[in-house]
Amino acid sequence: MTRALIVGGGLTAATLAWRLSQDGVESTVLERAEQTGGLVRSDHMGGVLYEPHGSHIFHTEDEEVWNLANQMTPFRDYRHRVDILIEGKILNWPILLSDIDAQSRSEEIKAELEARRDVDAEARAQAANFEEWCLELMGPTLYDRYIRPYTEKQWGRPARTLSASWAPRRVSVRWDNDPYLFPDPYQGWPAGPNGYTDLLDGLFGAPGVTVRTGVDVTLETLDRHVREEQADLVVLTCPLDEFCGNELGALEWRGIDVRSVHIPHIEYAQGAMVVNYPGEGYPFIRIHETKHASGQQIEGTVLGFEFTGAPSRHYPIELPENRALNDRYQDHLRGVIGAERVHFAGRLANYVYIDMDDCMREALTTAEQLLDGLARDGAPGAA
Numbered sequence: 001m002t003r004a005l006i007v008g009g010g011l012t013a014a015t016l017a018w019r020l021s022q023d024g025v026e027s028t029v030l031e032r033a034e035q036t037g038g039l040v041r042s043d044h045m046g047g048v049l050y051e052p053h054g055s056h057i058f059h060t061e062d063e064e065v066w067n068l069a070n071q072m073t074p075f076r077d078y079r080h081r082v083d084i085l086i087e088g089k090i091l092n093w094p095i096l097l098s099d100i101d102a103q104s105r106s107e108e109i110k111a112e113l114e115a116r117r118d119v120d121a122e123a124r125a126q127a128a129n130f131e132e133w134c135l136e137l138m139g140p141t142l143y144d145r146y147i148r149p150y151t152e153k154q155w156g157r158p159a160r161t162l163s164a165s166w167a168p169r170r171v172s173v174r175w176d177n178d179p180y181l182f183p184d185p186y187q188g189w190p191a192g193p194n195g196y197t198d199l200l201d202g203l204f205g206a207p208g209v210t211v212r213t214g215v216d217v218t219l220e221t222l223d224r225h226v227r228e229e230q231a232d233l234v235v236l237t238c239p240l241d242e243f244c245g246n247e248l249g250a251l252e253w254r255g256i257d258v259r260s261v262h263i264p265h266i267e268y269a270q271g272a273m274v275v276n277y278p279g280e281g282y283p284f285i286r287i288h289e290t291k292h293a294s295g296q297q298i299e300g301t302v303l304g305f306e307f308t309g310a311p312s313r314h315y316p317i318e319l320p321e322n323r324a325l326n327d328r329y330q331d332h333l334r335g336v337i338g339a340e341r342v343h344f345a346g347r348l349a350n351y352v353y354i355d356m357d358d359c360m361r362e363a364l365t366t367a368e369q370l371l372d373g374l375a376r377d378g379a380p381g382a383a
């Protein structure tokens with residue numbers, strides 16, 4: 001019987017372990033924290049369901065991933081709408097044409113937009129950096145209101161030093177005034193009593209999956225865990241620089257800190273699940289209120305104030321030099337552990353800024369490559 005050791009216990013690990021279990025491959029998931037789930041897990045405060053690490057909205061074009069998520073927990077219909085505070089007014093994020101008249105210098109903004117209306121998306125895709133991409137889309141006035149202050153507060157660095165690669169998925173101007181953030185055909189939020197925890201527990205609860213929390217695995221201690229678990233293959237879903245004790249240098253990460261507070265006796269405290277605060281006068285980036293998505297019928301609510309700059313590894317900073325360093329870590333680990341035995345999956349080990357559905361898809365693909373290899377040669381396939 002083949003056994004996998006999965007290091008790190010987030011959504012990628014959960015999906016991977018579940019898929020392997022479908023084909024009779026057992027796995028042990030070792031998670032350093034006291035709970036699995038990473039940023040995705042939901043919790044309760046004063047009886048109110050909330051997200052301790054900020055809002056997660058399941059949105060996807062991938063029917064198989066959507067069906068798998070719904071197999072673990074039913075999802076309620078929720079379409080994500082975000083507010084943003086601009087010039088003291090609550091407007092919509094993404095930018096709506098219909099919100100321009102509510103702002104100062106509206107004629108100038110319209111002229112800037114009109115001048116860029118026909119810029120070919122492919123030409124924009126050649127932009128050298130995130131700032132250039134956004135300026136080519138919307139012009140300087142909107143950029144200075146909606147994008148630069150928010151982005152620089154969130155990432156703690158000039159927007160021109162960020163990659164343009166993820167801009168098309170995350171920034172838009174809505175000429176049709178569609179207020180919803182995501183265009184995907186499948187969207188929702190878990191309908192069960194425990195939010196995303198039900199999704200995680202469903203995946204981790206598959207037969208043959210053992211989860212151990214509070215276990216810190218590093219390259220130094222890996223062999224011992226492999227022996228203890230009698231594992232034939234290792235899948236790393238954790239940050240590789242930390243796993244290797246920064247042996248080749250530290251990767252750059254952005255960490256967040258969400259400070260949540262229970263507010264009794266009111267139904268809702270704000271008009272949308274997320275309100276963005278680009279202004280310098282606000283030390284936080286945005287405020288989350290999960291109740292808009294959970295639809296929970298309860299008095300009281302929980303607000304989560306999101307701050308950036310925590311010393312944790314939440315978001316990779318996708319720059320060529322960081323990507324190259326992560327590649328070097330993967331090569332190094334293939335050399336030390338064995339290319340046949342070690343595999344990488346998820347946003348931390350692959351150093352990619354992807355959403356939950358992509359994490360699940362990547363985990364399914366990795367599991368299928370491993371299973372194909374096992375079926376073909378009795379050894380896990382190259383993932």
Ligand SMILES: O=c1ccn([C@@H]2O[C@H](COP(=O)(O)OP(=O)(O)O[C@H]3O[C@@H]([C@H](O)CO)[C@H](O)[C@H]3O)[C@@H](O)[C@H]2O)c(=O)[nH]1
Pocket residue numbers: 055056057082084093146147148150151154170171181274276278355
């Ligand atoms: O007002 C804004 C909002 C965003 N940007 C730019 O877009 C980048 C991405 O922002 P966002 O998608 O909000 O950030 P994140 O990756 O943390 O997304 C998670 O949050 C939720 C949801 O979107 C919250 O509303 C989603 O489920 C997750 O993917 C940002 O870095 C800015 O560059 C902006 O400029 N101004």
